[in-house]
Amino acid sequence: GQQLNQSPQSMFIQEGEDVSMNCTSSSIFNTWLWYKQDPGEGPVLLIALYKAGELTSNGRLTAQFGITRKDSFLNISASIPSDVGIYFCAGPATGANSKLTFGKGITLSVRP
Amino acid sequence: DVKVTQSSRYLVKRTGEKVFLECVQDMDHENMFWYRQDPGLGLRLIYFSYDVKMKEKGDIPEGYSVSREKKERFSLILESASTNQTSMYLCASSLATANGYTFGSGTRLTVV
Numbered sequence: 001g002q003q004l005n006q007s008p009q010s011m012f013i014q015e016g017e018d019v020s021m022n023c024t025s026s027s028i029f030n031t032w033l034w035y036k037q038d039p040g041e042g043p044v045l046l047i048a049l050y051k052a053g054e055l056t057s058n059g060r061l062t063a064q065f066g067i068t069r070k071d072s073f074l075n076i077s078a079s080i081p082s083d084v085g086i087y088f089c090a091g092p093a094t095g096a097n098s099k100l101t102f103g104k105g106i107t108l109s110v111r112p
Numbered sequence: 113d114v115k116v117t118q119s120s121r122y123l124v125k126r127t128g129e130k131v132f133l134e135c136v137q138d139m140d141h142e143n144m145f146w147y148r149q150d151p152g153l154g155l156r157l158i159y160f161s162y163d164v165k166m167k168e169k170g171d172i173p174e175g176y177s178v179s180r181e182k183k184e185r186f187s188l189i190l191e192s193a194s195t196n197q198t199s200m201y202l203c204a205s206s207l208a209t210a211n212g213y214t215f216g217s218g219t220r221l222t223v224v
Contacts, residue, residue: 009152031210042116042202042215043155050210088155092209099145100209104154 002027002093006103015112017079023089023103024071030092032072033100034063037086047074079110115139118203118216125223131190133219135203144186145213146170146178149200161186193223 005024013019023032031050035043047058049065049072056063062075076083086105093101119134137144145160147170157170159178167178175197179187186205190197200220204213 033212035212040218040220042204042218044215045212048210048212090212099157099160100213102155104152 002029002091002101004089004091004101004103006087006089006106008106009104010107010109012109012111013079015079015081015110018075018077019079019108020073020075021087021106021108022071022073025091026070027094028069029072030069032063032065033090034061034072034074035088035090035102037088037105039085043086043088076108079108081110081112084108084110116203116205116214116216118201118219120219121217123219123221125190125193125221127194127223129190129193129223131193131221131223133188133190133201133203133221135186135188135205135216136184137186137205137214138184139205139207139214140183141205141207141214142183143206143209144180145204145206146176146186146188147202147204148172148197149202149218155202158188190221193221195223197221198223 034046037043047063054065060077064073088105089103090100116137125131146158147155156172161167161180177189202218203216206213
């Protein structure tokens with residue numbers, strides 16, 4: 001089946017730094033979604049991308065839909081302690097009644 | 113605001129017990145999902161439902177069953193809880209996959 005790859009599993013940055021994470025697939029996706037999960041909570045949708053090349057921002061977060069449709073990028077600028085959490089990418093699997101395929105997520109730690 | 117409510121944040125159950133995890137959404141969504149989340153394994157789909165009284169197996173249905181008697185409620189049942197079912201359980205609902213899922217806050221289940 002379709003898979004979304006996120007690596008590394010964990011990232012450690014200093015408060016104030018920018019961080020970039022990507023999500024790749026061997027299959028084409030027509031929608032890319034980025035979620036954040038705060039510790040002890042459920043994932044929350046941050047950004048949705050629907051068009052190849054699209055660049056969308058949500059505050060300090062910017063995400064891009066890759067031109068090849070096989071990847072997407074999420075950038076966080078000027079990180080703050082509350083940015084800690086798990087960041088998941090997701091996209092609709094192919095087929096009728098398609099479900100979302102999720103990457104395994106990247107755990108971000110921010111050192112004050 | 114759209115809401116998915118999971119009845120318990122934390123549960124401790126004994127091996128062999130029958131366990132019910134309840135999820136209610138107030139958005140009139142047709143699609144509902146149950147995932148479990150374990151470190152390093154990401155989100156794994158247990159069961160999902162596209163309509164009342166309808167259910168489909170996800171990737172790891174063994175040891176679980178579900179019930180969807182009403183549109184707003186999707187219950188996950190552990191027929192005979194085992195220690196390897198200790199996990200974080202997340203319920204989600206959606207109107208259309210491309211718009212993403214709305215997740216509940218999760219239930220952290222410990223089976224002793």
